[in-house]
Amino acid sequence: MIRWEIASILLNLDRLSSLLIPQRSSITMVRSRKESISACAARLFRKRGYQATSMRDIAEAESIKAASIYNHFKSKQEILSSLLLRMARLFTQGMQTVKTSGADPVGQLEQLIRLHVRLTIEHTDAIALIAGEWIHLEEPHLQEYRRMRDSYEAEFKEILNEGKQQGLLRDLATDIALFSMLSSLRWLYSWYSRNRDYPAEKLEEEMIATLLGGIKA
Template sequence: MDTVDRKRSAKKELILKTAATMFRERGFAASSMRDLAEKIGIEAASLYNHIQSKAQILEEIITGVAELCKNHLINIDKNNSTSLQKIESLIRFHTNMMIHHFEEYSVMVNEWMHLEKDKLNLFAQARREYVKRMEAIVQEGIDKGELKPIMPYVVVLNILSAVRGLEFWHRSAKSHSAKEIEENMVAHLIGGIKR
């Protein structure tokens, strides 16, 4: 990649990162390209040299995070871990996404319904498949006697809801380190389902 391409790539990353923060704080609907340009410190017209529309920005943020989630799930499915180890890996992954990629992850979780129709349908379908695969991992653990016989949907819902709750940690004085949060999330969530 030459210098010009690196600069363009860096500028686009800045646009996506700034947009993620703005969308999380204000919501997608209340954010404008003019607001985004102002936050970045460029003319609104210059944004269009890097991105086509606000909808494209939202799509790129959401699909970027969704791909990371999907790839992690594919990778843990490939290894010979127990169901409990796979669930722990998912808890750690989602906790770390919420801690270290808070803006983007929050946008995916809270703003996905603003995707354009075709993208919205694809994302909603992928999300359903992701949850079903997580449920299948939980069911495998129940069937093998690793986990308590709790409804898999409730286990998945509890994990994903607990991770979303880390928004309060971001808004607090952060008196607990990210590592403490991760370890305690794992201990709490695994403790409730492990036999």
């Protein structure tokens, strides 16, 4: 949350503020009001669901009135879609990086697992929305989201198939192996929320051992 005693003074000095105070404090990130609303909404959407979270709920958590949110977002739907499409883009970009890394299929799968772990740790609330809240996206966002998700899954599957062709992976049903890996990666936010003290690097290695150990040749 924004540190009010400072932030309220700077409300009308938005551009100056970035010159006067550092972008990161040692304890809390100084965020714009819009970013703060996004983070609040992600947390509430995750906890209660999109439909059960009212603009008044989000506003109360931000200590403002509901009408004020409309100066930053044109609708509640826009808050949800900005959160989900941002995460989808991060995964899409990550996949591109992995595919152009030159690693072999097993190495690419390792990188993808690390990608999921890191995004999960860094954006736990927003990533939780991927599991179920995307159904509340309206057009045209829904179509765009689905397109990115389907592309991601197709490229993931391609890597699995290449690994099988090169004899690096066991001869499992690719469909089911893919679904199994993605399920675990998608639910990771849930496990991590109850184990936030688990070291990130150890989690990456354990996930790689668990998910990849079972399918490597």
